[in-house]
Amino acid sequence: MSSQATYPDLRGKVALVTGAGAGIGKAAALALGQAGCNVAVAEINEASGLQTTSEINNAGGKALFVLTDVSKSASIKALVEKVVAEYGKLDIAVNNAALSPDYGTIADLNEDTWERLIGVNLSGVAFSLKWELRQMQAQNTGGTIINMASATSIKAEKNLPAYSTAKHGVVGLTRVAALENGEHKIRVNALAPGAVSTELTINTLATMGFSEEEYSPRVGLFGRFARPAEIAQSVLWLASDASAYMTGSVMTVDSGLTIV
Ligand SMILES: NC(=O)c1ccc[n+]([C@@H]2O[C@H](COP(=O)([O-])OP(=O)(O)OC[C@H]3O[C@@H](n4cnc5c(N)ncnc54)[C@H](O)[C@@H]3O)[C@@H](O)[C@H]2O)c1
Structure with missing residues (x-):
């Protein structure tokens, strides 16, 4: 099951990752640090954000923690200002922070849950x-942005009304942003993981009454959850010049979940 981690040379690049205190965001921040980036760890949970930051710094990388709530535009503005004040520029952004899915039908929609999830998972992006x-436009040196979508961006899923709708919206935002920024040489792509072994997944399965082990055989074509580090490898690829001709795309990394 294991794949060898590889790291492109991103020395001198500045990256920010939202929701970098746990799961996929943490794995992406660590991988970007390994690849040589200066990394801004943007997280609403101070303890987990500081933990990721010290893991990057202890591994010989360079990281900065910025307490951030992506559902507040002013908080993102302050984040970008802090990154530029500290590192002088922004080359790579991974818009990853999200709340765990709601669970229930549209007929039973909880309006407060809807507002909260759309606020973080869609408005946050x-x-x-x-x-x-x-x-990035002001710098005029291009850039690459990776928005974290999901298999539920592509395939409708019952009982995840706000989550699945927000993830469809993330693909829409990705395409519009790519269209508007080709002339600035800023690439904007979406990454759509299948089921990944993280806190978010454990919470979702618990609401459905399953453990991760019980649910594994139903996951995609390999009968297992992805490891966050496997998704981080795709983040690195989208962040690097290896994907230089790619923008406005949705890249699935889902062990075939969306083709069955
Ligand atoms: N886990 C999966 O199976 C899976 C599958 C497809 C897509 N995704 C997507 O990948 C991304 C990461 O998911 P994960 O499984 O690692 O989740 P996770 O719950 O493990 O981590 C999410 C992180 O985001 C942070 N966060 C939440 N709200 C925030 C806010 N308002 N501002 C800043 N940070 C905030 C949390 O504190 C947490 O550290 C999400 O966009 C998720 O929708 C996950």
Whole structure:
């Protein structure tokens, strides 16, 4: 099952990752640190954000923690300002922060849950794009942005109304941002993981009444959950010049989940 981790040479690049205190965001931040980037760890949970930051620094990388709430546009503005004050520029952004899915039908929609999830999982990506794109446009040196979508961006799923709708919206935002920024040489792509072994997955399965082990055989074509580090490898690829001709795309990394 294991794949060898590889790291492109991203020395001299500045990256920010939202939701970098846990799961996929943490794995992406660690991988970007390994690849030589200066990394801004943007997280609403101070303890976990500081933990990721010290893991990158202890591994010989360079990281900075910025307490961030992606659902607040002013918080993202302050994040980008802090990154530029500290590292002088922004080259790579990974818009990853999200809340765990709601669970229930549209007929039973809870309005408060809807507002909260859309606020973080969709508006959070829009606000992040706004301030990241302004900075990258002003620099005039291009850039690459990776929005964390999901298999539920592509395939409708019952009982995840706000989550699945927000993830469809992330693909829409990705395409619009790519269209508007080709002339600035800023690439914007979405990454759509299948089921990944993280806190978010454990929470979702618990609401459905399953453990991770019980659910594994139903996951994609390999009967297992992805490891966050496997998804981080795709983040690195989208962040690097290996994907230089790619923008406005949705890249699935889902062991075939969306083709069955
Ligand atoms: N786990 C999966 O199976 C899976 C599958 C497809 C897509 N995704 C997506 O990948 C991304 C990461 O998921 P994960 O499984 O690692 O989740 P996770 O719950 O393990 O981590 C999410 C992180 O985001 C942070 N966060 C939450 N709200 C925030 C806010 N308002 N501002 C800043 N940070 C905030 C949390 O504190 C947490 O550290 C999400 O966009 C998720 O929708 C996950």
